[in-house]
Amino acid sequence: MSWISRFDKDPESNLDFRVMLPCARLRPFVRYYWILKCHGAAASTDEYLAPDGFEELIFSYAGRFRRTEIQGQQVSRDVLASSYVVGCKTVGVNCLRLDDLCMVGVKLWPNSLYSLLGIPMSELRGRPLPLGTLRDRKLLELESKIHDARSEEEIKRVLDASLCPAELSRRSGGLVGMSVSRIFQARGDIVIDRILKSEGAHYRTAERAFRERVGVPPKQLAKVVRFKHAYTTLNRRTSCASAARSPLDFGYYDASHFLKDFRLFTGTSPRQFLRSQPGFSTEIFNFCLDVDLNRLESLEAERGFALAPFHATSKDPSDRHPSRAS
Numbered sequence: 562m563s564w565i566s567r568f569d570k571d572p573e574s575n576l577d578f579r580v581m582l583p584c585a586r587l588r589p590f591v592r593y594y595w596i597l598k599c600h601g602a603a604a605s606t607d608e609y610l611a612p613d614g615f616e617e618l619i620f621s622y623a624g625r626f627r628r629t630e631i632q633g634q635q636v637s638r639d640v641l642a643s644s645y646v647v648g649c650k651t652v653g654v655n656c657l658r659l660d661d662l663c664m665v666g667v668k669l670w671p672n673s674l675y676s677l678l679g680i681p682m683s684e685l686r687g688r689p690l691p692l693g694t695l696r697d698r699k700l701l702e703l704e705s706k707i708h709d710a711r712s713e714e715e716i717k718r719v720l721d722a723s724l725c726p727a728e729l730s731r732r733s734g735g736l737v738g739m740s741v742s743r744i745f746q747a748r749g750d751i752v753i754d755r756i757l758k759s760e761g762a763h764y765r766t767a768e769r770a771f772r773e774r775v776g777v778p779p780k781q782l783a784k785v786v787r788f789k790h791a792y793t794t795l796n797r798r799t800s801c802a803s804a805a806r807s808p809l810d811f812g813y814y815d816a817s818h819f820l821k822d823f824r825l826f827t828g829t830s831p832r833q834f835l836r837s838q839p840g841f842s843t844e845i846f847n848f849c850l851d852v853d854l855n856r857l858e859s860l861e862a863e864r865g866f867a868l869a870p871f872h873a874t875s876k877d878p879s880d881r882h883p884s885r886a887s
Contacts, residue, residue: 564596564710565622565663575601578845579713580852584721590676590729592668593852594720596713597845599624599662607655610846611792612687612826613853614651614745614785616674618667620644620692620704624660628689631655631828644692644704648674648685648776651785653826665707665716667724671741671782675774676732682776699723736762737774744779749787750812753779787811788822793850795831 577598583591592615607629625642631653640659649671675682678697692700703723710716740756756779757767768778775782791811813819820830827834 581717590673595666597664610654612785616669620665623663627657629655645689671775683772748790749783
């Protein structure tokens with residue numbers, strides 16, 4: 562029986578989402594794999610996904626969803642029904658499921674898609690590009706292999722065997738690779754000009770290289786990574802009054818600076834965003850952030866997330882990954 566037909570039939574839940582770690586040789590390029598299966602009545606609420614700075618390969622095997630990009634007060638909508646790639650994600654997105662869904666994703670570190678595809682990332686700019694448009698034979702073959710997998714564990718084996726470190730790294734490294742690494746290590750709270758000065762590079766040189774290999778300038782990537790961490794802190798403070806950190810601990814000059822970015826990435830203010838939560842969900846993104854923000858060097862800490870399912874009806878984060886190491 563194919564993994565696609567193995568849905569969780571719990572009547573109280575119609576969502577199964579799980580993550581898997583890539584093999585060690587792929588971890589410099591692949592953050593993690595994910596599998597999403599939804600069934601039943603179409604959702605009535607959007608799922609909000611804040612920008613995370615990563616790139617993705619997304620293989621879709623059933624259904625459609627509406628994808629709404631948010632850039633302040635500007636929005637753009639697409640209905641997606643096939644596999645696609647998406648460049649460095651620097652805008653907020655609302656997703657609304659229209660049918661049953663079966664999807665597999667590969668979350669990539671910035672600069673990996675450029676190495677894999679060989680096309681300027683400025684052409685994507687975080688927008689979805691259908692796999693059929695690319696006509697990349699290896700990715701189309703990989704799509705077929707995943708479809709034929711008999712289990713989630715086999716999907717991981719297929720991805721580990723099919724993704725090649727040599728291909729993912731052939732155009733990486735150098736100034737862009739080093740800068741991306743430092744931006745993520747600093748959680749976006751870093752002065753880009755200082756990085757470039759230490760490397761004897763000018764900002765315009767770095768900006769051209771970033772636009773080609775990542776799709777966005779280095780300062781924009783830093784802004785996204787900084788917001789991602791600040792958003793997480795704000796979200797945790799709503800459920801934990803004793804949380805020690807605030808969003809302003811991540812390099813924002815003041816509250817108005819944070820509010821400006823918050824409006825850019827969500828289209829609204831923190832107060833309105835939190836008040837409107839009954840109208841949409843952040844469950845998937847919060848779960849992914851929880852995985853993403855755990856220490857990269859601790860494999861044991863991350864193994865607890867591998868193949869750990871969660872359901873949208875669960876309200877307690879500990880219910881979604883009870884085996885996670887602390």
